[in-house]
Amino acid sequence: MQFKNFKSVDKCTFGRGTFGKLDSILAEKRHENDQFMVFLVDNFFKGKELASKVPAKPEDMLIFVDVDDHEPTTEQVDELRDTILATKGIPAGVVGIGGGSVMDIAKCVALMVKNEGSSQLYQGLNLIKKEGVYHVGIPTLSGTGAEVSMTAVLTGPEKKLGLKCDWTVFNQIILDPELIADAPRNQWFYTGMDTFIHCIESMTGFLKNTFSEAYGYKSLDLCRDVFLNEGCGQTPINDEKLMVASYFGGLSLTYSEVGVCHALSYGMSYVFGTRHCFANCIIFDQLEEYYPEGVHEFREMVKKNNIFIPKNLSKDWTDAEIEKMIDVTLALHHMWNHALGSDWKNIITRQKIKELYLKM
Numbered sequence: 001m002q003f004k005n006f007k008s009v010d011k012c013t014f015g016r017g018t019f020g021k022l023d024s025i026l027a028e029k030r031h032e033n034d035q036f037m038v039f040l041v042d043n044f045f046k047g048k049e050l051a052s053k054v055p056a057k058p059e060d061m062l063i064f065v066d067v068d069d070h071e072p073t074t075e076q077v078d079e080l081r082d083t084i085l086a087t088k089g090i091p092a093g094v095v096g097i098g099g100g101s102v103m104d105i106a107k108c109v110a111l112m113v114k115n116e117g118s119s120q121l122y123q124g125l126n127l128i129k130k131e132g133v134y135h136v137g138i139p140t141l142s143g144t145g146a147e148v149s150m151t152a153v154l155t156g157p158e159k160k161l162g163l164k165c166d167w168t169v170f171n172q173i174i175l176d177p178e179l180i181a182d183a184p185r186n187q188w189f190y191t192g193m194d195t196f197i198h199c200i201e202s203m204t205g206f207l208k209n210t211f212s213e214a215y216g217y218k219s220l221d222l223c224r225d226v227f228l229n230e231g232c233g234q235t236p237i238n239d240e241k242l243m244v245a246s247y248f249g250g251l252s253l254t255y256s257e258v259g260v261c262h263a264l265s266y267g268m269s270y271v272f273g274t275r276h277c278f279a280n281c282i283i284f285d286q287l288e289e290y291y292p293e294g295v296h297e298f299r300e301m302v303k304k305n306n307i308f309i310p311k312n313l314s315k316d317w318t319d320a321e322i323e324k325m326i327d328v329t330l331a332l333h334h335m336w337n338h339a340l341g342s343d344w345k346n347i348i349t350r351q352k353i354k355e356l357y358l359k360m
């Protein structure tokens with residue numbers, strides 16, 4: 001038996017136009033701490049219509065966060081925390097509006113305004129000492145499941161690892177499909193595939209169970225509607241389906257684990273800074289050996305949506321880079337244990353991982 005006792009998001013609203021309810025949702029929380037809200041908004045929306053609809057009051061802080069050329073870092077979170085504390089004190093709440101990166105940054109900032117020192121001290125499970133402040137997640141891309149997960153992934157000087165604890169989970173999420181409608185097609189696909197891969201991995205490993213399968217099957221069905229079946233593509237109904245698929249994919253993972261693709265992906269992102277969902281697509285494409293049906297379906301989706309997935313990248317990688325990737329990936333025991341079983345150390349050798357990376 002696998003014992004997990006996980007915390008869920010406290011409140012969730014779903015549907016077109018629900019973003020417009022944000023002001024009233026925040027109203028009852030505004031009196032807490034130093035009585036101001038922090039809105040962390042993806043830089044992509046600066047000057048766009050969504051930014052003008054953020055219900056920031058004069059006492060609030062509206063900060064645009066740049067996640068264009070790197071995944072969230074411990075340094076970035078520490079700087080945001082220090083700026084907020086120095087400018088206004090402890091906020092009543094933190095609202096993250098963006099993709100997985102900005103949502104993770106919002107989760108971390110909400111924790112770090114109450115915890116001392118650098119966020120790199122808290123990369124791991126249950127290392128956070130004090131409950132953070134109220135925090136709200138509002139996705140503008142769907143697929144990572146960051147809106148529902150109990151982790152917030154940061155790259156630090158030593159490792160890429162999440163701040164993972166019950167307090168990381170959002171108190172409130174707003175799933176408004178209108179916000180993902182204009183995502184660029186490649187980004188829409190890469191991020192959407194993250195949930196497809198989450199489900200394939202959570203449902204094919206040793207820790208799978210009825211709970212993870214129930215959410216996984218439904219999420220995969222929704223992914224097929226969005227990316228493969230008749231009527232697929234970026235349409236209003238598919239935006240709704242993808243939002244729910246991402247949420248269910250996250251829940252499927254909560255009671256299981258990710259597998260081979262994610263383990264290799266962390267190595268690639270750490271060494272080359274490749275974005276999580278993009279790295280997953282590059283890697284999953286080469287994992288027929290582990291997930292034959294999933295990879296076959298993935299390739300059909302790539303073709304159907306005319307998406308570019310790079311190949312032959314490894315020809316430019318040095319031995320030192322490959323060795324570092326192997327170090328990072330081998331440290332992810334929980335993923336290998338789920339994917340290959342308790343005997344994984346005898347199955348997945350450094351040489352085997354190298355062969356897999358060389359396929360990419």
Ligand code: NAD
Pocket residue numbers: 042043044067068071072098099100101102104140141142144145146149150151152153179180181182183184187190191194275276277
């Ligand atoms: P992202 O948040 O990294 O954003 C990717 C790009 O899309 C950025 O340039 C961003 O500015 C832009 N963007 C965001 N919304 C947009 C929109 N509506 N229209 C146009 N552009 C938009 O992308 P992502 O794939 O959602 O998230 C990846 C991140 O999520 C990684 O940092 C990864 O580590 C993290 N992640 C977290 C979890 C978790 O459980 N916490 C799970 C998986 C991945």
Ligand code: ZN
Pocket residue numbers: 144194198262276280
């Ligand atoms: Zn993922």
